[in-house]
Structures are given as C-alpha cells and as structure tokens.
Amino acid sequence: MDEWLDEWLARKAEDLEESTVYSYTTTLARLRGILGHIRLQDLAEDDVEEWMKWALREGRVRGGKAGTGLGVASVEMSLARLEEALGRAVARRLVEVNVAREVKVPRNHRKAERRAKTVIPPWNLQEVRAFVDAVMDDRLYAAFLRSLMGLRPAEICVMRWADVDLGGATLTVHRTRTLMGNKVVV
Template sequence: MAKDPIKRIELKDGSVRYRFVVDIGRDPETGKRKQLTRTFDKQREARREYDRIRHQTGEGTYVKPSKATVNQVIDSYLKGATRGKRANTARNYRDAFRCVRGQLGNRVAQTVSKDDIEDLVDYMLTRGRKRGGKPGTPLSGRSVNLTLGRLKAAFELAVKEGKLVRNVVALVDPVSYQQAEREPWSKTEVHTFLRAITGDRLEVAWRLSLYGLRRGEVLGLRWSDIDLTAGTLKVVQTRVLVDYKVIIEPPKSRNGNRTLPLDAELIDALRALRKRQAVEAEEAGEAYEGSEYVVTDELGRPVHPEWYSDEFGRILRCAKLRRITLHDSRHTTLSLMEKAGVPISVISKWAGHYDSAFTQKTYVHAGDEDLAQGSVKLAKIYKIA
C-alpha cells in the first residue's frame, strides 16, 4: 500500500499541521532533483495542493513559487527586447515601464492580480505624468496602452519561462481614446514662416526642417554629406537626445539612408551659411572650435537638440504663427507634397519610410481647404454638358 505523502505534524504548542514534500523536477542548471515542502492548517487543503502540484508537474505546467519582483520580470524582458535596438528606441521601451516600476515594481510578480493592473491603469489616467516634483497629471490613452502592451509582453515572456502561472495583464482591456487630429500648417502659414526666417543665421536649418527631415537628421548633417555642385544631400546619420546625452545614431531604418535633391533656394542658403561660418571662424580666432556639422553656433559647435526645438518655438512666437511642434513641420511637408500631386511612393521614399501605406496613414493630412477643393471637383464631375 502506498505511503500517504501528507504527514501529520504536531507542534510544541499542541497545534496540528499537515505537511508534504513533493518532487517538482530537476534544476535546469545543475540537473539536481528539486523538492518543494508545503505546510497547511487543514489536511484537505494539503491534499488538494499536493494533487495539483503532482498533476501540473506531470503535464509540465507547474510554476514553482518565486519571489521574483515585477522589476525583475521587466528587466529580464528588456534584456532581449532592446537588444540591437537604437538607443532612442531602447529608451522608449524603458520609459514605458516608469509608472509600472513606481506602482508595482517591488511587488512579487506572482502576487499581482488583474485588479492591481486595473488600479495601475487608473493611476496612469489620473496622475501618471510627473515632472519636477509637481503633482501628477493624466497620461494620454495612447501612452497608457503602450505601457499595457509592453507589460503584457513582459508577463507573457515570464509565463513562457515558467515564472508566472498566467498573464494577468492580458485580462485588462486597452483604454478607449480618440487620437488627436494633427493639423499641419497650410501653404499660407508655410510662406509666413519662410518670410520670418529670411536672413536668420540658421535659415538653412529651418528650411531643412521644412524639407521633410527629422530633427536628428538636420542636426546630424555634415558638410561632407552635401554636394552643392550636384545639388544633393545624403542622410546617413542623426544626432539625437537619449538620457539627456546627445549621441550619434544611424537613421531610423534602412530606408532612412537616402539622397535628396536640393532646390535652388536651399543651395543658395547653404552657400551663404558656408561663407558665414568662414567669417565667424576668422573673427573668433582661437576660440573657434569648428566642427564638421552644418548646423552650429557662432563658435562652430553643433547645437543641442532641445535648444533647436526651443528656438523653433521662439520663431513661431515672433512670427505670430500657429503653434506646431518641430516634428509637425515634417507632417506639413509631406502633406503639401501629396496635395501638389507628388505620388505617395515618392513621398514615402523622400521621408525615408519603409512603407508608403504608413506614410499615407501617419503623415498625409487633409484640412478644410481640401474639402473645399473636393466640392469643386465634384461639381465638375456632376456637371451635365
């Protein structure tokens, strides 16, 4: 007759407990047999747990108790998820977990429930954004869903590794929200901006930002990347801000490496800047540091990305132009190109995108004036000769 694995244990104070020892497989690193000891107040509770562990061990689905925290689960996920990623992309992955680490980071991952994740979502939607010690303000629905997506992937990996029984994040519905509609500049607003920057020391930089280049691409542009005779510029690197440090990275994708033709006004502006920098170098003498970059300050030093964005905002205020972000100038360029009849395949290649459908969906926008043009077209279609 098989020996009962449930042992009756009498403690010194006379109370009774029920204990069992069960094999849970072998350690994958050492190959040694591993055993688990559990103790319960009631015999039926001990037997139920013993049967469960034996059944799941036999099926290979048993998850042993672990004190691994949510922070450790996240760290394990990030190790693989960010491998080979651009520094800026890896930073975005890490930033997505900021609220999770703050609210649940030190919790044992196996104790986290669906309700805990729901509470996390409520926190993010009410006071998840904190800056400079100020009271938290709501995160956008998009940011909350991004965090949920990353956390779901981290927990799913932990389930596959046998660290968690189930993925409780998968039980939480994404937040419903309406994406704010971008409204890039009209052609009239672009003309106002161009008049405002005429004669500005960095006129060529602002023109490049209105040429469809990203901020990092403009600031990473070197004179060696420009051929004024051929009238071309090559996008081969970017200067971006990661963890408050400016670093050099390749373009965002393989298609980001591209050669663009320059229009006559841009060529003139580049030549003017080249001459101006030569004068500045002569006037500064030994104080001139010099650099290979196109966009520099008066001492030849490449400008900081945040300063560049702030300066863009200052120009808009002086010109009394409707406020848009620096990246929205890229949206403006690609939208105006589409409205001018440039094929979407060409616009996508110009922007350095991998897919013209992505360009169409993300960067090409229609405004009220386009609707008015639509009515004119319809009137022509329906006009009876």
C-alpha cells in the same frame, strides 16, 4: 515585479539599440511605482487594470502638469512592455498566465483624447513666405528651410553637405540624432 522587469530588460537589451533600451526603461518606470513591489506570481489582472486607470487619471510625474493623466499612447506603450515581459515570464514558467494580455485602454479614452486634441492647420503659402523672409539672415537659415521640407530636427542636426545633391536636387537622410535624457546618440 521590479526584479523581474530588471532581469527581462537586461536580457532584452542585448538585441536593442541604446535609444530603445532607454525608451523601455522610461516606459517601465511608469509601472514600477505601483506594481513594482508586487510579487510576480501575485500580480493579478485587476492590479494591471487599476494601474491603467490610475495612469490615465493621474499618472504623469514629469513633463506637463504632474498629477494629470498620461496620454493613451504612453499608457498603451507601458502596457505593451508589461505584456511582453510577462509573456517571457510565462515562457520561463515563472507564472502560469500573462495577466496583462487582456488589459486594454478603453475606446472611450482614445476617442476623448482625439476630440480634445487641437488640430493645427499647416501654413499657407503666404505664411511660409513670411517665415522665410523673417529667418533669411539667421545663421540657421538652411536648417529652417530643411524643416519646411518635412525633415525632422533629429535629421537636420546630423545632416552634412555630402547628403545634399545640388545637381540632382535631392537630399538623402542617412542618420538621425536622438536625445536620451542628457545624452545625445547619433
């Protein structure tokens, strides 16, 4: 599996942005520890199913508390990349069937994650005013105001004065900044 995932990703990378390749690499790394040693032709749906259960139960190796379960979105992302890679293996006749095609995160995991998620209400007008007053003398005041407008940090970091039309009161986002490991990509 490791060899096939390397080969598949190398070919796929030709059509992807650098940040997307990084994301795919990280996503596939979650699979490699448990499935990477299995021969591509010997991989079974049960293996993928067992990986999914493990990942939901204790698959976290970095960020948060190691040994706790990954979030549903992370597991689904890894399954989607695996399904895509195995789909290509089927097309190249390396395997007869895509064993990841029918493996899905059970609905009860999605529902439990949604129930456990804390809903944080947005600030009211008083809280916004208090925040603006508190940061008024900060050198990042303009960036803080932009964050209140709904801009993402990656958009604020690369914004230039040319992106702001003071006369028309508009702000245009042309670029973003992405952090990949320790490297910044604009």
